[in-house]
Amino acid sequence: xxxxxxxxxxxxxxxxxxxxxxxVAALPRAERARLLASGKLVELVFAEVLYEPGARIRHVxxxxxxxxxxxxxxxxxxxxxxxxxxxxxxCGIAVALGVDVSANRAMVQGMGSALRIGVDxxxxxxxxxPALQRLLGRYAFVLLTxxxxxxxxxxxxxxxxxxxxxxxxxxxxxxxxxFSITHAFLADMLGVRRVGVTQAAGTLQKRGLIRYxxxxxxxxxRRGLEAAACRCxxxxxxxxxxxxx
Amino acid sequence: MSVAPDxxxxxxxAALPAEDLEHLQPLLEPVELAxxxxxxESGKRQAHVYFPTNSIVSLVYVMENGASAEVAIAGRxxxxxxxxxxxxxxxxxxxxxQSAGSGFRIKGSLLRKEFDRGVALRQLLLRYTQALLTxxxxxxxxNRHHTxxxxxxxxxxxxxxxxxxxxxxxxQELIANMLGVRREGVTEAAGKLQKAGVILYLRGxxxxxxRSKLEHMVCECYEVVRDEYxxxxxxxxxxxxxLAMDSGPRSGPRTxxx
Numbered sequence: 001x002x003x004x005x006x007x008x009x010x011x012x013x014x015x016x017x018x019x020x021x022x023x024v025a026a027l028p029r030a031e032r033a034r035l036l037a038s039g040k041l042v043e044l045v046f047a048e049v050l051y052e053p054g055a056r057i058r059h060v061x062x063x064x065x066x067x068x069x070x071x072x073x074x075x076x077x078x079x080x081x082x083x084x085x086x087x088x089x090x091c092g093i094a095v096a097l098g099v100d101v102s103a104n105r106a107m108v109q110g111m112g113s114a115l116r117i118g119v120d121x122x123x124x125x126x127x128x129x130p131a132l133q134r135l136l137g138r139y140a141f142v143l144l145t146x147x148x149x150x151x152x153x154x155x156x157x158x159x160x161x162x163x164x165x166x167x168x169x170x171x172x173x174x175x176x177x178x179f180s181i182t183h184a185f186l187a188d189m190l191g192v193r194r195v196g197v198t199q200a201a202g203t204l205q206k207r208g209l210i211r212y213x214x215x216x217x218x219x220x221x222r223r224g225l226e227a228a229a230c231r232c233x234x235x236x237x238x239x240x241x242x243x244x245x
Numbered sequence: 246m247s248v249a250p251d252x253x254x255x256x257x258x259a260a261l262p263a264e265d266l267e268h269l270q271p272l273l274e275p276v277e278l279a280x281x282x283x284x285x286e287s288g289k290r291q292a293h294v295y296f297p298t299n300s301i302v303s304l305v306y307v308m309e310n311g312a313s314a315e316v317a318i319a320g321r322x323x324x325x326x327x328x329x330x331x332x333x334x335x336x337x338x339x340x341x342x343q344s345a346g347s348g349f350r351i352k353g354s355l356l357r358k359e360f361d362r363g364v365a366l367r368q369l370l371l372r373y374t375q376a377l378l379t380x381x382x383x384x385x386x387x388n389r390h391h392t393x394x395x396x397x398x399x400x401x402x403x404x405x406x407x408x409x410x411x412x413x414x415x416x417q418e419l420i421a422n423m424l425g426v427r428r429e430g431v432t433e434a435a436g437k438l439q440k441a442g443v444i445l446y447l448r449g450x451x452x453x454x455x456r457s458k459l460e461h462m463v464c465e466c467y468e469v470v471r472d473e474y475x476x477x478x479x480x481x482x483x484x485x486x487x488l489a490m491d492s493g494p495r496s497g498p499r500t501x502x503x
Binding site: 070072073074080082083094101103138141142145148149152154155235 | 306466
């Protein structure tokens with residue numbers, strides 16, 4: 001496989017789609033069918049950039065598997081992940097809030113597939129469907145809650161806890177115990193220096209919680225990882241469950 | 246101090262079409278917000294949504310060990326209590342009055358009804374939600390990457406943007422809690438700003454005397470959030486200029502074309 005990300009390609013017509021996205025699955029049947037018909041199933045290619053900060057949003061994405069990082073840039077260079085979107089959510093919530101310019105960068109972090117809908121078609125569906133409006137309102141609230149949590153977490157928890165949290169969040173969305181991740185990337189995601197990631201990953205590995213080599217991480221002991229993460233991981237899950245579950 | 250607030254002093258309310266505001270008016274109750282007052286405790290149910298006029302409310306994330314960090318602030322450009330109309334029930338953050346003053350409040354259930362009924366109100370509140378999401382993300386970045394000095398500059402600028410003057414009544418302890426740093430860190434940072442002739446700081450009163458210097462010292466986070474607010478809620482940019490009359494010339498927010 002090429003190391004450079006390929007362009008997103010359409011792989012299947014959505015009528016035959018399994019409804020793995022939990023937001024889409026929560027819609028009443030007719031509205032769900034309309035939403036599916038308005039979009040296409042596309043492949044999410046690792047490291048593909050879906051939105052750039054300040055640029056117009058052309059599509060929204062409901063991941064079926066795979067996951068997308070919401071990354072805030074700082075000083076034009078360093079970055080920080082402020083959200084992770086998988087089949088529990090949607091990429092492009094700004095559009096549902098009436099804004100079609102992205103504030104952050106959205107980048108595919110775990111490859112997979114997503115239902116992709118053009119902004120105009122999505123807006124039409126949103127206007128027609130009170131159920132979709134309510135659902136995405138609740139989802140926006142979940143995001144807001146999780147973001148507040150993340151801002152607090154970043155300010156006060158140590159790298160090891162945050163790395164454990166991040167690995168759990170990715171694991172939840174990856175459908176697999178092993179997934180790709182580079183060192184430099186992890187450092188960016190967590191907003192720390194590489195050596196900080198090396199140390200934290202080393203500690204988790206020594207404790208038998210993960211195996212990490214050559215850009216692949218394997219979750220060996222999920223329970224142990226849950227104990228090593230800050231409480232923010234559990235709180236995030238509870239928030240989703242309470243508001244959308 | 247206890248002059249009744251005007252609905253037009255909250256920029257979200259002021260941006261509503263006249264008939265929507267008229268409809269909302271009888272439901273809005275003027276309130277005085279005292280320094281340090283807790284409007285919501287994290288994890289608890291909330292009864293009211295607040296629209297500050299000349300007060301500032303800080304959303305503070307409280308850690309399990311009791312330490313805290315500010316994740317966003319809201320003043321006359323916004324509101325406090327988004328979860329009440331977005332379909333959530335509680336909030337993860339504590340809402341704490343960081344600058345005393347007035348505002349309005351409305352019962353959450355009533356606003357929720359209006360939110361479902363009125364297109365203009367809904368659009369406005371959703372846009373504000375997006376602006377707040379941006380502010381939170383940038384605060385996260387700032388907490389991670391910038392020094393206490395820079396964070397204090399950002400915090401001061403964001404605060405005076407929401408106030409009718411350049412004067413703040415504030416304790417160091419409160420600032421330390423907001424920024425999630427120790428008091429000594431704030432003392433040191435404030436001392437530097439005072440020495441540089443940027444602020445006057447005396448017994449819980451801070452006056453910004455050289456705003457342009459402060460803008461020069463602040464990290465980019467301030468500008469990112471200010472520009473995003475100007476883009477998403479353009480009326481706040483206009484109103485800010487208009488409200489800045491008693492504090493000398495301020496550099497107006499730069500609008501950025503998307």
